[in-house]
Amino acid sequence: MPGLPSYHALAAMVVTIAMFIAFARGRMAVEIISLLTIAVIAVGLYFFPLPGDAPTQGLQLAFSGFGHYALITICALMIMGRGLVVTGALDPAARLLERVFKFNGQIGLLLSLCAALLLSMAVNDTPVLVLLLPIFVQLAARGGLPASKTLIPLNAAVLIGGMATTIGTSTNILVVSIARDLGMRSLSVFHFTPIVMVAALVALPYLWLVAPRMLGDNTVAQIHVKRRFHTRLRVTEGSTLNGRELAEIIPRLPNEIEFHEPPLGLLKPQQRLAMSGPHDALEEAIRFLRGEAAPGWVLDRIRQQSQDSSSDVMVVEMTVTGDSRLINRTLPTSGIADLYGVAVIGIHRPERLLGGQDQYSAGGDLRIAEGDVLLVMGAPEDLEAFARGDSLLQLEGARELPRRSKAVLAGVIMLGTVGLASVGLLPIAISALAGAILMFVTGCVKFDRVGRALSAKVIVLVAASIAVGRIIDDSGAADWLGHLMAYGLQYLSPAAVLAVIMLFVTLLTNFASNATAATVGTPIAFSIAQRLGLPPEPLVLAVLFGCNLCYATPIAYQTNMLIMAEGSYEFKDYIRTGVPLVLIMVAVLSITLVMTYHL
Structure with a gap:
């Protein structure tokens, strides 16, 4: 039986639980709770430093999150996402998804979840979500499903896919490497993919049909009815309307567009059509129809002036x-x-x-x-x-107006960044930073617009979560919990042992970090296997799976934080949808591991 934890470890667990309760209650802003957590850690470690540490080292630990590579990575990814949006690079993909969602919203969501899951099996989770996130935000702006109803399920599908292969996430590689160093045989890339696919088949219906209904529509309500603007669009030689009937074009336009006294027969250049619609719908219709709502010479002058001065229209x-x-x-x-x-x-x-x-x-x-x-x-x-x-x-x-002349360039920068990180040529932090710098240098994102890309709430939350993860690890709290768990598992069945290990690692990964969960959980699982006479591989896989079950809090993984601002999520949204998903995955994965290894 392990002894009592040190007062540092006990204090670390109390701070973590208090932060979780404050987030879950939602009575204070996320930023305030995060800053208070950092302050408590800083002040506590200054007056009661860790053994062998100076008081100033506690301050460094508390504020280390603001300079951590994970935070820098997230900010760089936000900037690149902003570049894709302001250049209109994602419009084609958003329009394609919009057509699928207009045909059937449920089918569109299911196909998106499946695509995200399969893609993240070969590509690291973060780049996959970075590519998909702005597309779904654009889709929501075009009248598709609200971002708040799609981003959490989409993120969960990405995380499940990343769990399915040894190269899906850096955490998987870490667990497999530690286990190999401890004496376990090497695992192939798709060694445990069938086990995860069984769990995915159970989880996908939940993500598809249940989770979106558990999430509210967090779209900011319009404070007034949208104004309808009237215009007279001139048909040009290169217009989509030229030589075609208006009736065959109308279904491809936004629903809010209305034509007044539409002409019959084939349309010809120089004809003018009276149409009306809200601001955004009118812009989209004019872009698609390639007509002119103002004299052509002044439109050309405005575009040329924008290019010459590098200013926005x-x-x-x-x-x-x-x-x-x-x-x-x-x-x-x-x-x-x-x-x-x-x-x-x-x-x-x-x-x-x-x-x-x-x-x-x-x-x-x-x-x-x-x-x-x-x-x-x-x-x-x-x-x-x-x-x-x-x-x-x-x-x-x-x-x-989107700087469409930069759209291809922004897309190339993003694909290059994702590609370099996916094949392992560069860490995601370095490739993301390089991509953000290129976005600035090439003019895809303006320096004075960076504030629109970054979320203060996410930045402070990331910094607080990193500080909490470090104090849990450095204080010995994680190690004490592991030894306590190992003592009690000797009385349980193999299936229950797997489930408890997975839940323990899941708890660590949702409140500390994936790396902490992997480094603490893998040796413990290997030791438990030797004590109980069980094969180590299923227990190590329970650790690997638990490290990826980071759905229940926004601080569990950087992709959770990336979607927080775009979906206008609160802490309780993650708890409400994530806890049932964690329980589903733990139950199915534990049963499948027992059946696969005949325990």
Whole structure:
């Protein structure tokens, strides 16, 4: 029977449990709990340092998370994800998934989960999620399933796939290496894949049908009804509409787009179509149709100016005030493009002002009235000059148009980063940092926009989790728990021994780290096998599987933290969906191990 733990180990366990309870209750912000945890560790170790340590070494331990390679990696991956979004590099993949989800949302989610699971068997978990995360965020923005309902199941599928091969995660390699050093035979890449696939067949229905229903829609609610902007789109020679009937194109456009008095027959160049829709849907429709909602020369001028100055093209909503010179003018007669070099691509008119033929000119163009909202595209300085010169009020919600000229470059950088990490030429931390630097150097991400890519909540949470993991390991708490577990297992059946080992390692990996769980759990499993006269391989595999069952907390693995900000998740979301999944996986994996090894 092991003796009592040291007061450092006891304190480490108390701090960990207190942090978990605070996260689970959700009464305080994640950032506050994380900072308090770091502060408690720092102050405690300063006045009561670990044996052989100076007080300042405790401070280094508490704040080491802010300079840890895991945090740097996560930040670099966030920056690269931002680069893919702002360049529009993921639009084709998002549109493809959107069509699948529009056909059937459940089938789309199932195919996505299966693809994520299979891909992560050969490629490290983190790069796989980095590739998929922005696509699903884009999909949610396009009206697909909310990101909060898909990202946790998707992340879990990636983690299950990574568990299936010895090269799926760095933790798998670590466990197998330690076990080989202890005298166990080497395991091939797909040695235990059938066991994991059996568990995956049981877990996938849960991830597909149950978990999304346990997660709320965390999408930020719109505070007002979306404005509908009216425009007249001109058919060009290269337009998707040229030589085709409008009816065959409409199903491929966003659902919110509406055509007014649509023409019959085949469309020809220079024809103009009256259409309306919300801001984002209108932009998507114009891009797909390849028509012109403003004079072609001014659109070309704006794009050229953006390339020459390396500045973003902005789309801004502006309200027409009572003293504007634009009142009673139409867009063709306003001279906006000539005077300011900006393009008005749509006009929103409040419903109370709609109606009456005098609103339209003889050519069918809408006359601008007080209270109208103009959707204006151009360079930031030109937009400001337009608003100032014609007495317009800029509204909130300005958007940057994707820098599509950089889309291929951003995609190549991301694929190169993932490829180098996947084949083991570079650690994920180094390849991610190199990718983020390239995103900056090539202009895919602007230096002054980095704050939009990073999440303060995730950064502080990562730092706190690293500090907790270190104190659990350095204080001897993990080692004491392992010896306590080994003492009690001699009275249990082989199936129960496997389940307890797996649950113990799962507990470590969800509150400390995968590396800690692997380094502590593998020798303990090997020792227990010798004491109980059991073959070491199934017990070592129980450790390996437990290291990968990191679904129950956001601090368990870096991919859990990557999805936290994008899905607007709270700590309890991971507990609510992760604990049942852990229990399912432990039960199925334990039974399958017993049957496979005839225990």
